[in-house]
Amino acid sequence: MAELSINENVMDLTPEGPRLKGMRCKSCNNHVFPMQKGCPKCTSADVEEVHLGTKGTLWAWTIQGFPPKAPPYLGETDPAKFKPYGVGYVELPGELKVESRLTVSDPTALNIGMEMELVGEKIGKDEEGNDLITFAFAPV
């Protein structure tokens, strides 16, 4: 079975790894994730889709300590098997802060300002049994 992007409108799976698809405003260079058709900063509709950067620094974080409800969650929801996971905002220089899962879930191993990079993470399976890949940030 293949590995598929959780949603090709927001993330491409490339040979070099996952790439997030964001909006860049051609008039003010503002970025937004995911892609949308208007710029909330300058109100221009002259925007394009770009791959966002893959390296940044941790800006805020928490640890998800209980299983989210399914739907919509695609991951493990059995309280006996659920493992906490990190969630944070990673600041991508010159672009934006993106909200993401973190590969680390130990509060003593997470610090604001630490260097992070984008990786893929298996989250669940689709109806045909293919692995669905979402994005996460891992310490460099």
Next chain:
Amino acid sequence: MSDDVAIVGIGMHPFGRHEGVSGMEQGAAAIRTACADANVEWADLEFAFGGSVAAGNPDSMVSQMGLTGLQFINVVNGCATGGSALISAYNTIKSGAFDIGLAIGFDKHERGAFRVNTGKSGERDWYGGSGMALTTQFFGMKINRYMEEYGITQDALARVSAKAFRNGSLNENAWRRQALSEKEVLQSAMLSYPLTQYMFCSPGEGGVALILARADKAHKYTKNPIFLKSAVVRSRRYGSFEVLAPSLALDYADGPTVDASQKAFEAAGVGPEDIDVAQLQDTESGAEIMHMAENGFCEHGEQEAMLANGETEITGRLPVNTDGGCLANGEPVGASGLRQVYENVLQLRGDAGKRQVPNNPKVAYTHVYGAPGISGVTILST
């Protein structure tokens, strides 16, 4: 200051879990109590604004209240739904269109954290599917960053929760009426670091009704009219840090709470130093701490000492969340903002019983915050 709009009747259906009672029935019960409080009949009400997020279209309650033909408009505005119903009623009376009407909010949510479906039709919901789209995560991230930035400790978070449950134990309409110690709060399950189970409020059930009238006619209905000095709702600006945001700008801007608060103080002609009692959105204990500063009641970081000194207790310098707040009452979204106003009316009338703020409070403040980055503030006075 202009005294254009008065609250002349209040009613509340207890918050909590009510098996077999629909959200709308809880709303209807609140309306009947409010009508009795104002000595009016349902048929006397000229208009209504109704808010509910998960318990049906409020205007359909006319079938159980009475088909009187009144103007009834539904309001849905995220966590500011109740506050938005109130501001709509306030503006309707100020405009001169009607003399007396109703703001009603009720709700009934499923157990556990709010389920947020963010999928678009025909697409897989990548945001919720990946395990984001939880409001609890935003609150954990915001307070975690704030604690590092301004030196707030976990003890301060626990103090807020212990105060909420202590105040809730004095409130017969509250959901959680058992006092908890700081230690019990700190030792409960870690839900979204650094926030534990007893630092979070829960989605719940309940209803609140407020009857508003032209101020110059208020004494027809009540001996104790409470005047609505200002009611403001604001949405977010570019650069603010908001709940359920897949990305944030690199720029920084204050959130909608700051904007709504400043405008409400300006419109009422008072300042934070004039407020005798405040109900601030406490979705979790960190939110109350951050909102103390965002609403202008202190500088960032001063909350640690204020809490340690008991300044926000019922007997303190600035009592905050005297009815136990969202933490002890839960959050039925449509009713939550109106609960705060209900509590302030009781406090300003001197009718708050065991949790009455001493020395005849005269000016009171409410604040809600929630998805998708919205805030509502009211200022009431005797």
